[in-house]
Amino acid sequence: MHQFEYLKMENKKLEELQQVIVQPSNPKKDQLLETFKSLDYSVEGEYYQNLRKEALAEIAALELPTSGTEFWKYTRLGKIVNKKYQVVKGKIDSIQPFLIPNLDANIIVLINGFYNAELSAITEQDGIVISSLSEAKQKNVEQLKSTFNQYTKNRNELFLAINNAFHTDGVYIQIGKNKIAEKPYHIINITTHDNILAQTRNLFVADKNSSVKIIESFVNIHGKENFINSVAELIVGENAFLEYNKIQDKNEENYTISTEQVYQNANSNFTINTATFNGALVRNNLTIEVDASNCETNLSGLYLGKNNDHIDNHTIVDHKKPHCNSNEIYRGVLDDSSTGVFNGKVFVRQHAQKTNAFQKNNTILLSDDAVSNSKPELEIYADDVKCSHGSTTGQIDEEAVFYLQSRGVSRKSAINLMINAFAKDTLEKVSIDALHNYINTKIEERFA
Amino acid sequence: MAYSEDELKKELKDQEYKYGFTSNIASEVIPKGLNEDVVRLISTKKNEPQWLLDFRLKAFAHWKTMVEKRWAHVSYPTIDFQNISYYAAPKGKKEVSWDEVDPEMKATMDKLGISMDEQKALSGVAVDFVFDSVSVKTSFKEKLGELGVIFCSFSEAVAEHPELVKKYLGSVVPSTDNFYAALNSAVFSDGSFCYIPKGVRCPMELSTYFRINEANTGQFERTLLIADENSYVSYLEGCTAPMRDENQLHAAVVELISLDGAEIKYSTVQNWYPGDKDGKGGIYNFVTKRGICYTGSKISWTQVETGSAVTWKYPSCILKGDNSIGEFYSVAVTNHYQQADTGTKMIHLGKNTKSTIISKGISAGFSNNSYRGLVQINKNATNARNFTQCDSLLMSDHCGAHTFPYIEVKNSTAKIEHEATTSKIGEDQIFYCNQRGISTEKAINLIVNGYCKDVLNKLPMEFAVEAQKLLEISLEGSVG
Structure with a gap:
């Protein structure tokens, strides 16, 4: 819109x-x-x-x-x-x-x-x-x-x-x-x-x-x-x-x-x-x-794409009143021919002074056919605010993989270990233990 | 230096927009309106060959089918394209030597600080001066000619180097590209043309100065810059316009072609009349700028945008060749009721291509300042690299700062980083300066200059000084 x-x-x-x-x-x-x-x-x-x-x-x-x-x-x-x-x-x-x-x-x-x-x-x-x-x-x-x-x-x-x-x-x-x-x-x-x-x-x-x-x-x-x-x-x-x-x-x-x-x-x-x-x-x-006023908002998202999956996350955080915080982190791991889309928008209205809004999107592409589209947006009409966003798209750090390999971890395990760490970090805000474990298991099953 | 408040106020008043004068030069303006006959008339006036007329007519035919897109984060009333005159030229035949230039025109140039004599003697910058629709004077032509560098007005280039113009015109920005590029392609009047031959490092900075003088006219100039293999050129562009209550349209097209191993550095200080403090008048600046990089070449855009009521501008790089580099450094300042929607597009097609985007936005008063950018890594662009940083500074609680980055990645070896921040000048920073005897106004200038340093550093020296002054003027009185 x-x-x-x-x-x-x-x-x-x-x-x-x-x-x-x-x-x-x-x-x-x-x-x-x-x-x-x-x-x-x-x-x-x-x-x-x-x-x-x-x-x-x-x-x-x-x-x-x-x-x-x-x-x-x-x-x-x-x-x-x-x-x-x-x-x-x-x-x-x-x-x-x-x-x-x-x-x-x-x-x-x-x-x-x-x-x-x-x-x-x-x-x-x-x-x-x-x-x-x-x-x-x-x-x-x-x-x-x-x-x-x-x-x-x-x-x-x-x-x-x-x-x-x-x-x-x-x-x-x-x-x-x-x-x-x-x-x-x-x-x-x-x-x-x-x-x-x-x-x-x-x-x-x-x-x-x-x-x-x-x-x-x-x-x-x-x-x-x-x-x-x-x-x-x-x-x-x-x-x-x-x-x-x-x-x-x-x-x-x-x-x-x-x-x-x-x-x-x-x-x-x-x-x-x-x-x-x-x-x-x-x-x-x-x-x-x-x-x-004085609200806290946390948004986290993890998307794991494979085959021809198309996963699109659109978020709008609309700060209308002063003194609120929002934190947003979305992470994606895209394999095969999958597509990931992230469109985050943070609005800060004119009266929403002292707003702190943070937004982050990180994507890892595992295949040459995978596509990542990222559109982190800020629309800010108040001056006394701290707002930032960051977006990265890349791949597993080769040096880190090499480090693990030099310590006897196979290349495949090293890569999976890295992906696991990247993905699991995202949903830290899940406070129900059983659910947290369930999500982690799902991630491990995918990258094992 | 201690100012009294009155002195400061007086100075601000005077400084508001010092290029707002009108030159009293007899000119020839064609009647308002736009139709095929006007396009033909412009072409006839410029004695253009048939192929160029065809190019215009094709663009015009396409333009008629187009609808103006309003996706940019700016609002302005609908422009009546029939209420604009599409050609205005100073009267009289074209002067041959500097001495014969209309004294009034000389005075204008002096006021703008581009006295050609002075420039000739001191700074060694070659200048092409575009007044309303036509290019008036190009300096240093002979000297550049020795090296094979062609630097002349667009019409001269059409007459003298048709093969080059024909080959490259519309090759980067097709005449059907967008609404305003199509309009420009149909009615462009003049502009600058530049060709740097193979292996030549252009010894001086080339500069074009654009000036709108006549009322109710639009300015549609076209710049075509070709850097042949392994050459280098640094090109500057400046613009001003008189203060008028009505809005005037400026829709330019700039095409850069950087062939294998070449490097183009393109700097703009855009200071069109921004309108008064109530948002009345000012220029609508709808510009299409795009460059194409072949193998191992580089294009660097640097812009300082302080003027115009509405700005809509995205200098872009198509990184077609392997190992090519695109850069974009921008400072955009908006004050009062100005609106800017500006940014860049980096299209990575070749392998190992790199791009850097540094954008600094400053909004004050009731203005809105948006960064809108695209980084696109295509499927075959292995090992592409992009770094983007967009910072916005807010100076009042009625202005807006917005960021709309588009990041599209289709290759798994790409490394893309984007970060953006929005904040205001910290009270602690100002307090620190105050404590050391620096007034708030000066402290803000200091902080803003530091904030923009990454970009200002990329400008050629003379421009950097001018840009710094412009920043001060644009922002003065904006913080209360």
Whole structure:
């Protein structure tokens, strides 16, 4: 999205949006929208149906991104939009293969974008609401009115608008005031067949002084050419702590567009860790609005590309108020013909004085066919700030490899050792031990 | 030296933009408007051969199909291309000797500090002076001719060395390259041409001075610089314009060709009128500059950008040959309501190619200053190396400093480093200076100069001094 557009769209009202010239129909876009024709939302309240209608108006005004769309410059959507999909509920027998070893957590299972109560295992805790989003839409109307869809409107992003209009189901977690979630929440997104289109929609709210850790993993049994267009809204209340860990590990030819909209209140602490191990086409859109003072924001990401993988991470950290810190580090190891894209943007608004914002992207290319595109951006309108970014692309240091070899380590082991160290460093901010070990094991398996 | 505040204020007022005068020289301006006839008229006025007219017409035909792209981080009203006159020339036939040059014109040159007599005697810099649309005078032509160096106006080059112009014109910046390059290709009026023969090290610095004088005109000049095998040249470019309330368009194209083993050093001090302190008037500077490096050659761009209301400029290097080197050193200063979106592109195609980018941005007042750069390592560019450093200094809480680097790597042997910082001048640094009796204003100058030193050092001496002064003037009064 263009930097100006980003600032402008905030003030755009629905009426203005509707005045926007409706884009001429595009057969591919129509085909994609055709998928949702059979969906029925009549059980939902009028309030939610209106939200969906607003999103429809947005969709009409948005074009399918092309290579000329700056926000999608390095990611071609041909793979995704040239296919036909279906939205269906699925079934699986066991979630055993998708569990993280030694992790004591509440398990929530979403299959093909629908909530599955039987396979989920949740320990009730006082002051914490956890349910499917569709259930929350009926039971927690008041809470949802101030949170749900509040930060995802008019973002000028077609796929976000599509999710706004046609999301199926997802998870609602609300951690009440002064509550600390005893166990982390592990949400498992599973796709079961070929050509599934899953539109998960999650809403996580951490109220004042609360604390919660969430893991969301995207996996599949078998089945290829699935397309997941997931959206999560995360609202971090005053003095609250929220850690969100995202594991993307779908084998075969599968596509993901994943959007997180984060909103931070005063003195809050938000950490997101994204680990992408696989994916024919993965696009992560992460937007964090830091709309109050004294916030801390940590963003880490690791992407390991192989074969023809295309992994694209777009992040926006929008500092609107003074005295906040943000740290961002994304690292990639790209092998075979894989492509890694990093586009990080840090906004510092005029009133956000005393902001410290750091951004780093390091990439290692292991093959001559691998491609790395990096675009670390700073857009700064306040003067009393410390902001920096760094970006490097290179290969394993030959001297270090030689050092290890001279001490009797084989060349292959030496290189793997170096990659392991490089990759493992990235997700230091993961505070759940079992998850941390799981990620490290995955890295070791890849480079052994 | 102790200033009283009044003295300082007076000085600032006077110094605001000292090149803002208008010269009263009779000139010939063609009517406003742009169509094929205008393109033909310009061509006819310059007695151009058919091939050049064809080049213009082709560019114009393409330009008509193009839409102005607005991706740069600058905003300006839509330009009415029919409300610009595309050709303005001082009247009278072209002077032959220095003595015959219009006295008013001489006075203008004197004011600009490029008195040719003086330059001839002292600094040994050959100057080509482009006034509005045409090149007025080139000094040192004979002396350079002895070495085989061709340094003349573009029109002369077309007449006298058509084979060179034909071969290289549009070879680096095709006439269809972008909106403003296409416009320039259609209506360019004059410019400088330079050819350094094989193995020649040009003994003096070559310099072009651009001046817009006439109101309601646009300036579209074209520079073509060819350094043949193993030659060396250092080229300087300066620009000024009168203070006017309306905005004027400047859309130039510069093409550099650095053949095997050659080295080109291209320095610019851009000081077009930046508009007044309320953002009224000023030049729109939309320039396409690009050079191509063949085996073992080098192109070094150095720029000090202090002027123009809106700047849109990306001097680039195509590192085509193996072992070639591209460099970009830039200081961009914006004050008041100026906007700059500038940077570079380094396209690595050959093996063992190296590039260095040092960009220093300074924003003050209500201005916006962006660095936008591309480093592209292509598949066959093994062992390519890039180092990029972009620093931004913010001097007020209403200005903006932005960095938009694009890093595209398609080869696993490449080593790319990019770093950028944004901050303001530390209060502790100013305090330190104050403590030692240096006023805040001077302390800021000192710090800014130190901050820009990496780039200023790359400029030829005379230019470095001028640039340093310019920095002071541009920033004076910006810190309160």
